[in-house]
Amino acid sequence: MSYWFYDVLAMLGYTHPVHPVLVHVPAGMSIGALGFSILALLTKQAAFRSTAYHVAVFALAFTLLAIPVGIFDWQRFYGGAWFFEIQIKAVLAAVYLVLIASAVWLGRRCLESRALPVLYLGSVVTVGGLGFFGGQLVYHGFTPEAPVQFNVGRHVFESHCSGCHRRGENIIEPNMPLRNAPQLHDFAEFLAFIRNPRMPDGSPGVMPKFASDRISDLNARELFDYLNFAFAASKRPVSAQ
Numbered sequence: 101m102s103y104w105f106y107d108v109l110a111m112l113g114y115t116h117p118v119h120p121v122l123v124h125v126p127a128g129m130s131i132g133a134l135g136f137s138i139l140a141l142l143t144k145q146a147a148f149r150s151t152a153y154h155v156a157v158f159a160l161a162f163t164l165l166a167i168p169v170g171i172f173d174w175q176r177f178y179g180g181a182w183f184f185e186i187q188i189k190a191v192l193a194a195v196y197l198v199l200i201a202s203a204v205w206l207g208r209r210c211l212e213s214r215a216l217p218v219l220y221l222g223s224v225v226t227v228g229g230l231g232f233f234g235g236q237l238v239y240h241g242f243t244p245e246a247p248v249q250f251n252v253g254r255h256v257f258e259s260h261c262s263g264c265h266r267r268g269e270n271i272i273e274p275n276m277p278l279r280n281a282p283q284l285h286d287f288a289e290f291l292a293f294i295r296n297p298r299m300p301d302g303s304p305g306v307m308p309k310f311a312s313d314r315i316s317d318l319n320a321r322e323l324f325d326y327l328n329f330a331f332a333a334s335k336r337p338v339s340a341q
């Protein structure tokens with residue numbers, strides 16, 4: 101899969117996932133739609149009902165953008181790995197899409213419909229769940245702090261590895277954690293491994309290959325030093341002590 105879109109962003113200095121930026125729009129707009137429909141119920145002013153509807157249209161438009169971008173981010177930053185938070189986000193995103201699209205469909209026909217505030221409420225609850233599991237994904241991928249000399253390596257870890265190896269674990273093959281992995285003892289072995297990862301029996305596993313156009317030898321060295329600092333406490337490089 102080509103990541104030219106991310107390469108362009110990286111040239112502009114943006115290296116993070118794009119989905120979290122976009123999702124604020126449907127999230128905020130859903131809350132707005134619910135808020136205005138409650139105002140309409142309380143004040144009986146029809147204008148608030150229209151505002152709620154217009155805001156929901158906006159939410160739907162950005163949802164149609166945020167979902168594909170979320171799928172691209174998932175491929176790019178998590179290697180398309182099908183783990184729990186992703187599964188639950190996929191289900192919730194489908195539910196959310198149905199709710200917000202139904203609200204827009206219904207609102208076009210009958211702004212007075214009693215079902216509209218219920219749909220708005222449902223979309224807010226779903227969006228809350230989506231935000232929660234999005235937060236779990238991002239913050240569970242948390243990377244251990246390290247002194248500034250490890251910044252480059254830490255950044256490489258964060259953008260290429262922490263999705264699956266959060267806190268040095270391995271969320272796909274729990275018995276093969278990065279923490280104290282045998283490859284951390286020797287740089288040549290480590291480099292060979294990330295260029296062509298293998299299961300212990302020599303067969304290819306799920307871990308993606310990292311060719312030199314994604315992680316240069318130089319950056320791999322920085323990554324190796326960071327990983328040794330962060331996840332192989334007994335083998336910290338002298339410079340970090």
Ligand code: HEC
Nearest residue numbers: 179181260261264272273276277281283297298305306307
């Ligand atoms: C999509 C998930 C995923 C990503 C991203 C990922 N890995 Fe892995 N990693 C795995 C899996 C799964 C294994 C088990 C072996 C395999 O599948 O090839 C593994 C195994 C390892 C091992 C061997 C652990 C052991 O106990 O033998 C090391 C070292 C490792 N990964 C380092 C990295 C580094 C460094 C990065 C980032 C450049 C990275 N991985 C990115 C999933 C991932």
